[in-house]
Amino acid sequence: MEENQDYLNELNELPVEKQESVLKGLLKQPKPAWAVAFACVIAFMGIGLVDPILKSISEQLHATPAQTSLLFTSYMLVTGIVMLFSGFISSRIGAKRTLLYGLVIIIIFAILGGLSNSVGQLVGFRAGWGLGNALFISTALSAIVGVSVGGTEQSIIMYEAAMGLGMSVGPLLGGILGSFSWRAPFFGVATLMTVAFISVTILLEKIPKPEKKVGFWDALRALKHKGLLITGITALFYNFGFFTLLAYSPFRMESYSAMQVGFVFFGWGLCLAISSVFLAPKLQEKFGTKNMMYTALLLFAFDLMIMGFGANNSTVISVCIIIAGLFQGINNTLITTAVMEVAPVERSIASSAYSFIRFTGGALAPWLAGKLADWYNPHVTFWFAAAAVAVGALVLFAGRRYLDNIE
Template identity: 60%
Template structure:
């Protein structure tokens, strides 16, 4: 298969997304399953609290422990993948998730689930950073098309996860955890069968590489921007089911709607807006609209229809921003893509780990306060982005270098 000639990131061949190596589709499919694991748990947050006698802040620790370990573990993803290759790293990550998701389903206390979610976070880190770098490196059609493919996988996974979580959660709160374990086993098989083995990598990444990468102001800017809007994102994800106070099926459908809009905005809306208005203006606008959305949810926190519409509508703003900011990460600093991904994810996950617990704790005193804090932090993200815009002025002028077949295969196996 030939790799397309270099295109501007915003002007790649629109059909290129569909002409991908089998290895890219295997990783994309595994990414769909991995991201299903995020939304799969959402409909059962309230049932877990009720049946295990835990407060909202205690239940929210399921997200905090997961994010904290994911963020810290991002620092070693490059070290692992550069020594063992992408395939072994992806397989290891999926295997860890399979084990700890099943253990979470067998738990009898919230503390146990929180601990096993931490182990889950380790596997998630190994998978996510490696999957993104693999897809970006090996996909045809340029960086933008690869990012769209990855964000589409994210959107599809997040959209379908709550539905399956609602169905399984209607049987038992343990069902979604076992569901994740089974789905990850399917993803593991697809990686083993479809992703080719390759030679052992010869270039080893240093554990200090992500920290050194953050010296580049552009990468630091987008990382801090993501950290701040993650407070709004995880307030929406981890706290909203509590004031909604609805059944697992209803929560599943609501977050399915959110995920559908996120996927559509990522794949179809973001590239068009980027071409017409530029990356930075659209990132700033989408974050500002998300902050306003959270503020409206805060002002009408006791009105469930407003919370439902606000939750679903947030997918539109987050979909546009996620695609543009992920692409910006890949071209914001002159470092390896896997290193940039690890540095970015470390800051946004480890730094934002406090958000779910903070939202749950604040929600125990005021139903609206978590949404106000999320809105304020997201507005802060806009300020950070604007303050660092000079370091990101080049992102819409970047012409991705073409990849040969040999180079694409080398990147695919983590070389």
């Protein structure tokens, strides 16, 4: 998702005939590329899988919303830290082994999550899940590029399509399986990941290790570049809104079943995918990268503010969640493109540094969202998230001179 996003923008600037040719080429990709893409779908499903079952987990494990939201906090914190060093690991043991280790770790901790008897155990096992996900996701794109045919554009489309499908289907699957038991989605992911592991093992040949190995601290050193640091801090504040919506808003749809919550986030995921792949590049070309980033952030902040006013109305919350996907998809694509272009370092290193800041910093948001509701009320939770996203826009504006080259 982070790497090579600028190729997506180049693709959207191609003539329509060329775009159609690239899209048709997806059907001609070899089996190894499809095996990794399928595994990507399942990996991204895990991000939103627990949304529809958060209320069930809270009720059946006798946990508060703040305690239950720690499922996201532990997951993101470990993901962010491990992504900082994933390039170091992959460049030494190889891409295929990194992918398979990540899948095995996800399978193990998904099963353990389904067997949990307390929210504390579940939070710990979600942290383990984050470890596996970081290893897999950080390596998957380079693996697809390495085994696909027809050019980089087709590889990126395949990866982005897998991400969008996973982000949208994850909550839907969580809602369907969660209607039987909150444990079922965990076992469902473990089963699908096992199929993905077998597919990658059989179909993906060994990928040569890169000639130049990534240094252990290369990603942290990259943060000395102010442009990269500015985009990372912007993403940190943005993630306060992103994960407040993802981890806390399900508790405000009190009249909805797990299935209904799943459909709401399915709609959110579709809007996220459509706007990130199709709308963002066109708006960027017409209005400029920074201008659209300001706009998307402020519109998302406004959306969260409306959620604050309607915090006790399930319909208002659900409609705002779906609409937010449009603004988030645009911002995700543009800020990722900025990260890839702003720093004079390799894309993989810039991606690791950026992911470290946004995930580890944003990990506080799910827990804080629940605590703010406990300390004050649910309205304050969404208003605080709106303020945080607005601060992200201000940070971006204040550091705009370090981002001139992204235009």
